[in-house]
Amino acid sequence: MPCRVPQETILRPRHRKFASLRTVSIQTLNPALSIGMLTLTMAKKLKVGIIGNGMIARHAHIPGYLALPEECEIVWACDIKEERAKEVSKEYGIAKTTTDYKDLLNDPEIDAVSVCTPNMAHMAITVDALKAGKHVLCEKPLSMNGDQSRAMCRAAKDSGKILQVALQMRFSGPGLFMRDYIANGHMGDIYYARAQALRRRGVPAWGVFIDKEQQGGGPLIDIGVHVLDFTLSMMGYPKPVSASGKAWDTLGKNPDLFNFWGDYPRDKFTVEDMAVGFIRFEDGQVVVLESSFMSNIQEEIFTTQLFGTKSGAQVKASGDNPVQIYTEIDKQLFDFAPRNIPDVKSSYNGEVAAFLDAIKNGKPSPVPGENGLTLNAIFDALYKSSETGQEEKIDVSY
DSSP states (O other): OOEEOOTTOEEOOOSGGGTTOOOEEOSEEOTTSOBOSSOBOOOOOEEEEEEOOSHHIIIIIHHHHHTOTTTEEEEEEEOSSHHHHHHHHHHHTOSEEESOHHHHHTOTTOOEEEEOSOGGGHHHHHHHHHHTTOEEEEESSSSSSHHHHHHHHHHHHHHTOOEEEEOGGGGSHHHHHHHHHHHTTSSOOEEEEEEEEEOSBOOOOSTTTTOHHHHSOSHHHHTHHHHHHHHHHHTTOOOEEEEEEEEEOTTTTOTTSOOTTOOOOGGGOOSOSEEEEEEEETTSOEEEEEEESBOOOSSOEEEEEEEESSEEEEEOSSSSSOEEEEEEETTEEEEEOOSOOOOOSOHHHHHHHHHHHHHHHTOOOSSBHHHHHHHHHHHHHHHHHHHHSSOEEOOOOO
16 A cells, blocks of 8 residues: 655755755655665556547546546546537546547557547557557447457557456456356356346437447447356356357337337337357357347346356346355255455446556556457357358457
C-alpha cells in the first residue's frame, strides 16, 4: 500500500553529495519502488483517454477509472458527436475533448485508451492506438470478425503494449470464486458446458445493435460473447476446432411483438434475434451456446453449466445463489452453495483495475486479445454454419 506523507513534509539532505537537493516535497510514496539514500520515487499516475462516450463508457469505463483516482486520471473525452464529448467532459470533470481520436494518440502524456465505440470502429482505432504506443482496453466483442481481430492481435504483439478485451464477468464475485475452486482441482476435468444468454423480449432499441453492417451480429456477438468467455475462461480457454450452428431473425422483424426496451424500426433489423451453436475443442471438450434478444421463454437466463469429472456447477455472474455445486463424496450425492463468495461491488471496476495493474506492473493482459480472437473466430464459424448447414472449421491463428 502507498505510504502517505503530508505534502508539507520537507526532507533536508545532510550530505554534500546531495547539496543540490535542497528540499524534496512528497505527496505520495510507494515503498515498493526504489527507496535508497534519499532516492524517493513517486508512483506515476496513468493518463487515460476515452474514445466513444456512449452508454458503456459512462456506465462502465469512466466509473472504473474514477474509482482509482490515485492510479489514473482521465484526460480526454472523444466522441464523433461533439456535444456528447462536451457533456461527458462536464459531467465527469475531464479536461480535454475532441471529435478526432488521433488527437488522443498524438498526446505524449496519454498512456492508455478505452475504446467504447460501435464494433465497426474497434479495429482501426485499436490498431492505431497500439502503433502509437498506447495500451488499449477495447470493449467486447474485440471486433466484427476473426480477420479484424487477427490484425488487432498482430498490432498488440508488434507494439509490446497491452490489449485487453472488456469482458467483465470474469471479475465478478462468482467468477473469482470459480477460478479458485477450479484451480484447486475440485471440478476435475471440465469436458462439457452449456452457456446461455437468453432474453425474452430484450432488443436494444438504441445505438446500432440491430444493424449487422455496423455491429457484426445480434445476440450471439453482443451477449453470447459474455457468457461464452465466462465459460471458456473457467475451462482454461481450450482451442476450438469446429462449430455448427443456426441463427434466426423471425421474431426480431415482427412489428406486432412487444419489446421491453422500447420500439425500434423492425424493417431495419438485420441481425439475428436468436442463435445456437455446438462448439468442439481440440482436447475433446464441447460447449453448447444459446443466445437471444427475443425468445418465448419464461424469464431471462444468463448462466453457464459446467460438467466436470469431480463435480458440476451452475454459475451466474450475479443475482441470488449465483453458484450451485453438484458432487459425490463416499457414494453420497451432494448439492451445495458457497456462503462467502467474494463481495465484488462492480465487476466493471474490477476489469479496469486489472488493466491498470497490468500496465503498471508489467503483467500480461488480464483478458488478452487472443481470447477475443477465439470468440470472434467461433462466431464466424457459427454464422457460416447457419448459412451452409455444415459444421465449419475454426481458425484462431494470427
